[in-house]
Amino acid sequence: MAETKREIERKYEATSGTRVPDLTRVPGIAAVADRGVMELDAVYYDTPDLRLAADGVTLRRRTGGSDEGWHLKFPVASGIRDEIRAPLADTLPGELAGLLRSRVRGGEVVPVVRLRSARDVRHLQAADGTLLAELSVDTVHAERLPGGAEAGWTEIEVELADDTAGADEALLDAIGKRLRKAGIHPSSAPSKLSRALAETAPGPEAHAPGPRTDPGTAPATGTAGHAVLAYLREQADAIVALDPAVRRDLPDAVHQLRVACRRMRSAFKTYRKVLDRDVTDPVGAELKWLAGELGVARDQEVLTERLRGRIDALPRTLRLGPVRGRLRSWSAARARSGRRRALAALESPRYLALLDTLDELLADPPLRGPAARDARTVLAHAVLKDHDRLTARVDRALALDPGRDLDVALHEARKAAKRARYAADAATPTLGKPARKFAKRVKSVQSLLGEHQDGVVAREALRELADQAQTAGESAFTWGLLHGREEAAAAAVEGELPGAWAKASAPGIRAALTR
Structure with missing residues (x-):
């Protein structure tokens, strides 16, 4: 069974000779406990065209350490990611595969990088012994797979502890200030994987992963076609990015995914002089279908909140009978049905075909004459x-x-x-x-x-x-x-x-x- 952890961390450049300063001078940190060196071995997976890396998503299978298993990470904000963990297995667990569906589609993920790290761990503790954060000095060896170039580096990673009462990013800020005073500066790479991909690129012309979709032949900047396609790409990217959030049942995810569908469908209609309706109308119909399948759960949620608020606002003397219990049971049955319907839609071949169609449309847009105008x-x-x-x-x-x-x-x-x-x-x-x-x-x-x-x-x-x-x-x-x-x-x-x-x-x- 997968579990989710919010990861809040900062990364810093280092060398084999870098010395970590005394962090007990950071307010709130009373002690630094040495926890020894762990040997970690992780294989990172991606599509052959590196779609996951392009979106800042990482998937790895790691052995060694206290959390070995499959790890899937989604970006939340700078330095913040949600990590979904599943037990160690030879093949990718189905639950994690589902969270990758909107990006992988009918393809597969393959090994792209192997990282072997010697992790020297220190626990940063409060006066009562509470773990506040973990600092590690990682000596990393990266290998491009299969059988590609190799690279190595040393970095420092500082991560807030799980479930630490009162801990927040202010502590990381204070630690970072102390490290910078010691000449240790933030890393330019957002993750080990991104650095490994850059440093083991297969040729001088290679570069970090580009956009998830091929932009095709883009209209000139300043034209109507350029402006409309930029907006449509935003919505298509939102649909892909929000898919795993819906599957994870995150707050407002269904609503936001539905909005992205509606915005794109609406743009097809509004800007029909820019894009050929013979091509966009069928796509709009599929977006309407998807929004409708998602809408059952969302509409029920909105309705329940409204009725619950209305009941709560009544004086007790006007609430006759088990009104709250009846609303609860009535709503729960519909909510479960709506959730099943939304997930079934996301697992359907029809939905995956829609995603492919959107990619094709944006790569080769059906532009009309006015697309070239101001x-x-x-x-x-x-x-x-x-x-x-x-x-x-x-x-x-x-x-x-x-x-x-x-x-x-x-x-x-x-x-x-x-x-x-x-x-x-x-x-x-x-x-x-x-x-x-x-x-x-x-x-x-x-x-x-x-x-x-x-x-x-x-x-x-x-x-x-x-x-x-x-x-x-x-x-x-x-x-x-x-x-x-x-x-x-x-x-x-x-x-x-x-x-x-x-x-x-x-x-x-x-x-x-x-x-």
Whole structure:
């Protein structure tokens, strides 16, 4: 069974003659305990084209030391990685293979580097003996596989201890300051693997791993094609990067992956004069499918949080029957089903084919004539066209009386607002502040319309919960009360919409985009 560890560390250059200074002069460190030398032997795996290394992901099988086994590391921030560990085995454990699926696809990982290290370990301890951090002086021998060049170096690694109460990066900062005063400077390589790949490159023309996908023949900088493709690559990279986060059930991962799908699909529609729709429409349909499969779990999560908050806000005298327990059981069953559905989608051949299609599209983009034109003109026109579409939908909704037709119209307006906002976000690197301001105003309308739609969905759920309660012989009073409050909240949103829309549709906001 794999386990996850948050690794927070700093690396420093060293030589065989480097002497570590007295670290008890660092505030909080009372003692430095020598733990001896460990012999570590690690084989690092990657795809033949080094996709993992290009994304800062490392996979190794290591023997020796206290944590031998398979280690898969994902970057979190500079100097911070999440390490997923699995027991030592001859072949890659299935759980780790799944976390690599979006990058490896139907291929395989192969040995690329072998690192043998003599690790001289010291424990940095507090006055009560608590382990604060571990410092190691590593003498490393790297070998490119199979049978390639070799390299060697010495480095110092300082890592915060696991589960150390009160320990934070400030301690690493203080240790780093002390090391620098002793002439020991931070390493230019983010990891041993990256250094090994660079120093054992197979030829003088070789270099560190490049982008995960081949950028193909890129349009000229400053053109609409260049701007749109840059945005699409961001979303494609986000889908690949967020896949393992969804599998690990990390907070907000499903939502962010779904957003990346929606942003890319929206860009295909907004910038259809830049990219051929005969090519992008089928891809957009697959992105819609993926977002839909992911959305079941996310929508249930949002709905549950809303209903739980509504129940908690009620006085105890108005909570009749086991309302919390019923909500909990009702939600849990749907959450499990949604999670299974999301994971099944990520394991499907259809999903892997979509990832390959995205790579192919970005490597050989179906550009149309306007792709060669000035980005500012083309993108501003596309954003304004999406705003016109939003205007038509809001105007239609504002003309309707409260009821089912209005609910549907406001939902359609919400989708148009999201598309207009995404269009402005994509154009922001080109259009700058006017696009950011435009996106901010449209987002306020989108949020208002989203609140209304969440209320529509909540009312449907409350009717279902009331029916279940009544069938079970429980009071349905609380569910009916919450339904009424949701109706009141929807009416309040409907009352706010004209004012919010007036700000988002102000002529000056639109005019600024074309200046």
